[in-house]
Amino acid sequence: MKEIIVDLKAVGKSFAAADGTPRTILDKVDFTLREREIVALLGQSGSGKSTLLRIMAGLVEADVGDVLYRGQPLYGPARGISMVFQSFALFPWLTVQQNVEIGLEARGVAEQDREKRAQKIIDMIGLSGFEGALPRELSGGMRQRVGIARALVVDPDVLLMDEAFSALDVLTGERLRDDILELWDDEQISTKAILVVSHNIQEAIMMADRVLIFASDPGRVKFEMQISLPRPRNADSPEVRQLVDEIYAVMTAGRIRSGRTTEELEPIRLDYRLPDADIGLMEGILERLMEDPFQGHADLPQLAEDTDLTDDELLPVAEALALLEFAVLEGGDVNLTELGKKYVAAENDKRQSIFAKQLLKRIPLAAHIHHSLSQEPTGELKEEHFLELLSESLDKDEAERVLQVAIEWGRHSEVYSYNYNTGIVHLPDTDAMAVAET
């Protein structure tokens, strides 16, 4: 067995919610990072993978459990652990050279030595010629190169990458990723282990020796997969496609129970975390699914490629479609139901009424809002009532987000409406009156 670098034992972390009760972000997570391995953490947003990365970086302190780096307890950022940030985190007032040197400067490395080491890494990472430029003069891809050079120049033991490519366009991100893998595989860098946090499934599979999938609420490792394919890997090879399919299946499973169209779906709870799915996108996906080559059935990775959506964008939509019984998710595939087909074929008015019916039938929160409003003589209620209800089990931001989704869906189907300025949810006929007034 290779030597352990970072060791997490039963690590837990919680933050105080709005009402003061702790909300668990990470629940008893065990994790080891060993020499010569690249590990990828996948999971939906809010699943605690970023928090786990920050615990290893020493930026966040765990509430319970042990965090060990090379056998020593970790209280803060360690010299041997370097990090690449999602939004680059470059100092805009320092030149590329100064940005790269900052870690060495902080350590008190002499100027000449500093320049030599920085120059070496700048050449290696493909930044030569830009030493005197300010970050604002560079493109996103070049900026992240600076971020990577800055992390590598201190010869780190461990390199942490927090969604390092997600702010870049796909091509640039892929090129940068391949460059790093090349440095790693040729052992041009002394880094002993890389940890990648990502929401891009393909990216994780292309890079990692081991993929961990996080489940949310509370955050824990749901699934672990070893990948022994040799690098460089080909994204179009059947092996990689197979793995991508498998992970899609894992990630869509569990949240929505898959089943046959004829079977009754298990009802969801009132405080269910409704997925952040844009209605325009839902309709677009439904229509796309009807067309060639899908004809009502699609492989999720293929659909993602076809629609140019990231996994972060596609998965919530898929979940929403399943929630509303427009589609069924099964083993990384999405299949339209009869209802879904009917919806696509219908005109706007008909679509709206189908959506309204499904909303009231399948989403308890929407049904509850509608039910409460229809008991009010004015047909109006403050949003706070529903926020309070949701806050009992969700944290404040999440409660607001879930209510916003419910409001968005209700508005679209004219089940109820909402006034942003007053924060009042109301039945649609009063809305018409309000419009007439102004």
Added chain:
Amino acid sequence: MAEQKTFFPRQVVEAGGNRWDWALLPLVLALLVLLAFGARQMATPYQVGAELPISLDISYLPYYLLRTTLRMFMALAASLIFSVIFAVLATKYRAMEKFLVPMLDILQSIPILGFLSITVTGFIALFPGSLFGVECAAIFAIFTSQAWNMAFSLYQSFRTVPAELAEASRVFQLSGWQRFWRLDMPYAMPSLLWNMMMSMSGGWFFVVASEAISVSNQNIKLPGIGSYIAMAIEAKDLGAIGLAVGAMLLGVLLYDQLFFRPLLAWADKFRFEEIGGEAQSSWLLTWLRRTERLQSLGDLFAKMLTRSFSLFRLHHDGTSIRARTAETSPVMARAWDAALAALIMFATWRLLTFILTEVGWSEVVHVFVLGFYTFIRVMLLIGLAALVWVPVGIWIGMNPKIAARVQAVAQFLAAFPANLMFPVFVVGIVHFHLTPDIWLSPLMIFGTQWYLLFNVIAGASTIPTELRFAARNIGLKGSLRWRRYLLPAVFPSFVTGAITASGGSWNASIVSEYVTWGDTTVQAHGIGSYIAEMTATGDFPRIALGIGVMCVYVMSLNHFLWRRLYRMAEDRLNF
């Protein structure tokens, strides 16, 4: 050729510098001589009671201008040091923050003259037999008009340092010292400089009051523009006032061109936003950057800074026991809170008993009524100024060519001390037998209305082009165009301007509700004139009462009106 060089002394051959160095040399030397001369004059012997001669002769004006400017820059330096200490303490220690931030909030709503009347005797006692004590009192008074907004701006910037940058500085093991110079200070620089400029303008406004000190029947006039104006007012010499205005304009122009423009242009590299914001340009900075000698001076500073980094660096990392944060005991935190609360209650009780025994309830009520008059005046004036400047500002802001030029003029006007206009008003009021209650009011907004103007200009110029096209395309016209498009678009920046204007107007009320011209005094009913009158007679309990009541008004206005409007604007009316 190369060998020949070796025959010459090193200084001759390798003497750095190019023609830019030579061109700049006289300027640098002249500045040094002036500074030395001015500074020496500050510490001349002086006995309380002795008359300091102030001449209205024009030949003295440059000297007075030098003295005043020197005083203001010293106050600015003091403000800078204060701001850094304040911001570092308040951001670093939670316990200090709880105490310091409300403290500053109160301090900044205390009218500047209030400080002067309380501190001047102490400063004189500190340096017996020297003019330096009085100088210190004047500098301190100017300091109080400059420091607070700088301190707040710095504190705000330190608090809002982008999270990822803060994380990066921790991951890359920056020590507190390194972080301060590499992250905190650069990030805070643009808004700090902007506030320094505002402070400088604010300082001019109170120069007259701080140089011609007349507290507790002591009448000291320090050599300076302020005293010159005070003398001119006593002598009813409008011509001299005109000269003083001219000198002041020259002074403002000089330090704007020689000090702030170069600094602003230099600070452009610290801008955090990637886009937007026009770059300032400065001929002097371009010039300086072309010199060799002066450049090397800058490099030397940078070198010293980096050398200090290796001195003040972290010697341990996150695996050392020293990185372990000790649990903060909730008992200690609560004890601190309790101590603060007790202190506040004790102070309030002392203040109340002091005022009540010396003054009595009816006077308190009377002062609150006076405060209400001033309140009405401030609100009305801001309303009136808005009626004028909002349309003008929108029009200017939407014409980029005009905007650039007007912006410069408006900034200049804001720096121009409005109190120089006061004599004109007094002459007018006396001559036409006008009601002071109405006709003195415009003076309050005179200096602060510009904030409204250039905030609205800034707001209007950021209206997205596509929205403009859309509005034109739909054919929005008349009141609909204003209600649905223009007014909501500039509302957030209007609120920002109005907050500044309102604060400034309250402060200005002390000078503008009680105006003298020779032996005629024109007075409006209001809390400002109350404070000014009590300061003139040296009645401490009543000064304290007036200041206290004004604080209550300003703070509740901030809390109940401006902050809410601001939050609303932030929340709903943003692009």
